[in-house]
Each structure stands twice: as C-alpha cells, then as structure tokens.
Amino acid sequence: xxxxxxxxxxxxxxxxxxxxxxxxxxxxxxxxxxxxxxxxxxxxxxxxxxxxxxxxxxxxxxxxxxxxxxxxxxxxxxxxxxxxxxxxxxxxxxxxxxxxxxxxxxxxxxxxxxxxxxxxxxxxxxxxxxxxxxxxxxxxxxxxxxxxxxxxxxxxxxxxxxxxxxxxxxxxxxxxxxxxxxxxxxxxxxxxxxxxxxxxxxxxxxxxxxxxxxxxxxxxxxxxxxxxxxxxxxxxxxxxxxxxxxxxxxxxxxxxxxxxxxxxxxxxxxxxxxxxxxxxxxxxxx
Numbered sequence: 001x002x003x004x005x006x007x008x009x010x011x012x013x014x015x016x017x018x019x020x021x022x023x024x025x026x027x028x029x030x031x032x033x034x035x036x037x038x039x040x041x042x043x044x045x046x047x048x049x050x051x052x053x054x055x056x057x058x059x060x061x062x063x064x065x066x067x068x069x070x071x072x073x074x075x076x077x078x079x080x081x082x083x084x085x086x087x088x089x090x091x092x093x094x095x096x097x098x099x100x101x102x103x104x105x106x107x108x109x110x111x112x113x114x115x116x117x118x119x120x121x122x123x124x125x126x127x128x129x130x131x132x133x134x135x136x137x138x139x140x141x142x143x144x145x146x147x148x149x150x151x152x153x154x155x156x157x158x159x160x161x162x163x164x165x166x167x168x169x170x171x172x173x174x175x176x177x178x179x180x181x182x183x184x185x186x187x188x189x190x191x192x193x194x195x196x197x198x199x200x201x202x203x204x205x206x207x208x209x210x211x212x213x214x215x216x217x218x219x220x221x222x223x224x225x226x227x228x229x230x231x232x233x234x235x236x237x238x239x240x241x242x243x244x245x246x247x248x249x250x251x252x253x254x255x256x257x258x259x260x261x262x263x264x265x266x267x268x269x270x271x272x273x274x275x276x277x278x279x280x281x282x283x284x285x286x
Contacts, residue, residue, distance in 0.1 A: 040259045041069030048075075048082015048095030049168045051192055051210040052246050054279040055115055056095060059267050062275055070259045079168030083109065086249035092260040094249035097168030097210070098175070108252040114268055115246040115281035118211040118230040119173050120222040122196065124203045129153040131224040134241055138177040140206060143184035148204065159186045161198045161207035172244035173208045196220060208242075211235070212280025235282045246281055 046056050053074060060072035077085075079096040086094030086109055100111040121137060123129060129152055132140075139145040141160055149155040162185040163170035169192065174180045189195050192213045199205040200219035211230050214222055222230050225242055234240035248264065250256075256264065266272055273283035 039069055040067045040262055042071075042257060042259045044070060044072040044093075044257070044260045044263050045091040046072065046074045046093045046095055046248075047077055047085045047091035048249070049079045049097040049246070050076040051097040051117065051169050051213070052095045054212050055246060055276055055281050058275050058279045059263075059272055062272075063263050063266060067259070067262070070263070072263055078164075078166050079171065080166040082168075083249055086251050089251065089254055092256060093264070096247040096249055098171045098244055098247070100247065100249065110250045110252060111245075112248040112250060112264075112268060113245040113284050114248050115276050115283050116235050117244055117246050117281050118235045118240050119169060119176070119208050119242045119244060120211045120214045120230045121206065121208055121225060121242065122199050122214055122220045122222050123206050124199055125219050125221050126203045127153060127221070129223065130221075131227060133226050134177055137225070137242075138179050141177065141179050141184070142182045156204050159202050159205040160184060161187045161189065161195050161202075161205050163192075163195065163208075164188050164190050168244070169208065169210060173242065176242050176244070210280075215280050232277070232282045 046060070053076060056074040060074050063072050064070060075091070079098055082091075082094035082096045083100070083104055084094070085091035087107060097117065100109055105111065121132065127148070129148060132151060136145065136151055140151070140158055141162070145151060146158055147155060148158055160183070162173075162183055174183065187198055189198060192209045195207045195209050196214060196217055199207045200217070211222070214220060224230075225240065228234050228240045230240050230242070235243050248267070250264075268285060270283075270285045273285055276283040
C-alpha cells in the first residue's frame with residue numbers, strides 16, 4: 001500500500017512540474033512576442049498646406065494619445081513648401097491641398113488623398129447674392145464683372161479677396177475656375193483666416209476658403225455654386241464643382257520610420273474617418 005501511494009505522489013509531482021514548465025514556456029513566448037513589437041516612440045513631422053491644419057492636427061492629437069511615446073507635429077508653410085519637404089525628405093510627410101502635378105509625380109512624389117475639401121465661395125453676410133455660377137465667379141475674379149448689380153446684388157464695386165501665389169487653396173480655386181494667372185485681386189492674403197476676416201469686414205467683398213475653415217463662422221456666408229450647396233454630400237458625390245483633394249505627399253523609395261508608417265496607415269484608414277469629418281473635411285476611406 002505504501003509503495004502504491006509513493007507511486008501516485010511521484011506521478012502527481014511529475015505532472016505538476018510538467019504543467020509549470022508549460023506555463024513558463026507560454027510566458028516566455030509571450031515575452032518574446034512583446035519584444036518583437038516594441039511600443040512606438042519618436043517624432044513625426046507633417047509640413048505644408050495651412051488648409052490641412054485642422055484635419056492633421058486632430059489626427060496628430062489622437063495618435064499621440066493612443067501612442068504615448070510618439071509626438072506628431074503639424075507645421076504650415078503652404079502646399080508648395082509641403083511638396084518640397086516631401087521631395088527633400090525634410091519632413092516625414094508633405095501636405096498639399098491640391099493634386100500633384102505631372103512633373104512632381106515624375107520626380108517620384110506620391111499623391112495619397114486623405115480627404116476631400118470643398119472650396120467655399122464666401123461673401124459678407126449682408127450681401128444678398130446667394131448663388132453664382134462657376135462662369136460668373138470666374139468673370140468676377142478676372143475683372144470682367146466688377147459690380148454686384150451685374151449678378152443680382154445691390155449696386156457697388158466688388159472687392160476681390162484671394163490667397164498668395166503658392167497657396168494650395170489658390171491653386172485649387174484657379175485650376176477649377178480656369179483663372180490661372182488671370183485673377184485681379186484687391187487683396188492677396190497669406191492665410192485662410194485672413195481671407196475670412198477680410199470678407200467679414202467688407203460688405204462688398206468676395207473670397208474663397210476651405211469649407212472646414214468657414215463652417216460656423218459669423219459675418220460671412222458660403223453661397224451656392226450653380227445651385228449646389230458646399231457640404232459633405234455634394235463634395236463626395238461630385239455635384240459641388242469647386243473642390244480639391246487633401247494630399248499627404250510621400251516619395252517613392254523613401255522608407256518611413258516605424259512611427260511615421262504607423263501614423264500614415266492609421267490616418268489613411270477608415271478608423272480615422274470620424275475625426276477627419278469632425279475637422280470639417282470629407283474622408284475618402286470608409
């Protein structure tokens with residue numbers, strides 16, 4: 001009997017040791033998996049279009065909250081600066097609020113469309129003109145139409161407000177309305193906010209600005225274009241004609257850091273769509 005009990009005890013000890021060994025192996029494997037996927041850390045720099053600031057900033061903030069070791073900075077400078085930064089690798093990502101030109105693509109730059117943005121045509125809130133055609137808008141900005149009475153408004157000379165050369169908003173507006181190098185601006189300003197303020201302070205003014213920047217602004221009104229309101233639905237379905245892409249510019253053959261690649265993959269996915277929408281743009285990933 002004693003011998004039988006001793007055999008049972010020996011078997012139990014062997015089973016226990018085997019179980020412990022298996023558990024230790026599992027824990028070791030788990031630790032090995034963790035070591036293979038270290039937490040992200042470091043900086044990510046996005047540089048370029050000021051029109052993309054709201055969209056990129058909300059993405060940068062959320063990514064930083066989800067990845068405590070990563071700081072994503074968003075810097076302005078305009079679309080041309082963003083393209084140059086991607087070309088020269090002085091930033092992880094260039095930001096351009098326009099499509100890339102053929103010659104830029106030929107240099108190895110890649111157009112990654114993260115969102116669509118309507119370029120709203122804005123007038124002072126006291127202006128009774130509520131709709132213009134693309135043709136009328138073009139004629140106003142090129143100086144062919146000079147008085148509001150010619151388009152159904154009260155008599156008065158039109159004050160034309162626009163952006164500076166190199167601005168992605170200007171480039172987008174002029175390419176869509178076919179007014180490149182033809183606009184006759186009374187004021188040429190260096191930021192979207194400055195354009196909005198100039199129109200707000202002048203009852204005779206007309207200008208253009210990103211939809212994401214004009215929503216909720218007092219003292220101005222976004223008119224319809226050819227009878228179509230500038231909003232998410234009309235931008236996505238293409239019925240609102242004055243729109244442009246928000247582009248994250250990368251370069252072929254340039255390897256991104258682990259943190260930059262992770263930010264890019266997430267920002268371009270449907271997981272970021274609601275945040276892009278909150279910033280006033282139309283996400284392209286759903």
